[in-house]
């Protein structure tokens with residue numbers, strides 16, 4: 015066992031884990047901006063610093079593994095002063111437009127500045143000014159708000175395995191960008207939005223949620239209707255207009271964590287789409303015409319009975335859908351086999 019003490023709380027570990035994760039086990043949240051448990055360690059933001067007794071050097075808790083006998087302090091006045099200074103440096107090259115930023119209320123940088131009382135930057139100097147990239151369908155990229163935490167680079171490389179972003183340049187000139195600085199487009203990006211969810215600031219924002227502040231939206235946990243993986247996420251509901259406007263992932267989703275594919279993350283515009291069918295349609299005189307459910311079901315049953323009598327059960331085939339529940343799919347195969355009398359039943363997931 016590895017026995018350590020964090021802020022006076024004893025902890026026994028069976029295997030070495032990093033100090034940031036160890037602290038969570040005794041309900042201590044160490045501030046961090048560049049760490050995520052699903053990604054490789056970057057140790058760039060330095061906010062997760064801790065003091066370890068017997069060591070002069072301040073350590074980053076995300077990159078140091080617990081060792082037997084360690085006594086760790088996470089919130090001393092020395093650490094708080096250093097964190098305040100780090101935040102001050104970050105916002106010195108960051109637009110302080112929180113009053114109108116769509117990320118307000120769910121921005122990790124804003125939360126930490128609030129906690130540490132960092133109101134205005136005290137370092138006055140050059141600032142970067144990038145052009146906002148909003149030419150793609152899913153996100154607004156505002157590099158002036160990027161704090162170079164590298165989470166988007168890592169999630170795209172390590173989880174999405176696409177590698178759309180990379181760090182370019184050195185020092186003040188360094189930036190996170192795409193190959194040849196081209197705008198995000200479908201040739202270089204899968205439009206999955208994983209990077210948007212990882213971004214701790216307003217540098218990458220979900221276009222569907224722009225125009226809503228975090229507290230404008232009610233979150234409703236649900237399961238994705240698009241495939242059998244069963245990912246969970248929160249539907250974001252604009253309660254004033256009773257409209258679903260987007261999706262945010264939830265870390266505690268048992269199947270997918272914060273991961274979602276393009277369909278799960280961006281599908282919600284179909285819910286209020288004008289093009290959505292709201293009634294059955296029956297073709298009459300060569301034109302599809304709206305009908306009641308009763309009329310459509312009676313018509314379908316009548317025609318199926320006629321076709322079966324004339325051409326036999328094997329004149330039918332059915333394709334069911336990954337977007338239906340297991341129960342719906344089961345009922346369709348039962349219907350085809352037991353009622354119609356054919357084995358010609360298949361499922362779109364095989365195509």
Ligand code: SF4
Pocket residue numbers: 169170174176177178179202203204205206207208209210
């Ligand atoms: S949307 Fe997905 S594929 Fe595109 S840059 Fe972000 S993580 Fe990479």
Ligand code: SF4
Pocket residue numbers: 159160161162163164165166167190209212213214215217218
């Ligand atoms: S765009 Fe966001 S996630 Fe990517 S490095 Fe900048 S702050 Fe971090």
Ligand code: SF4
Pocket residue numbers: 238239240241242243244245270274275276277278279
């Ligand atoms: S988010 Fe994508 S992978 Fe997950 S259930 Fe929906 S469609 Fe399937």
Ligand code: FES
Pocket residue numbers: 045046047048049056057058059060061062063074075076077
């Ligand atoms: S979270 Fe450890 S250095 Fe950023």
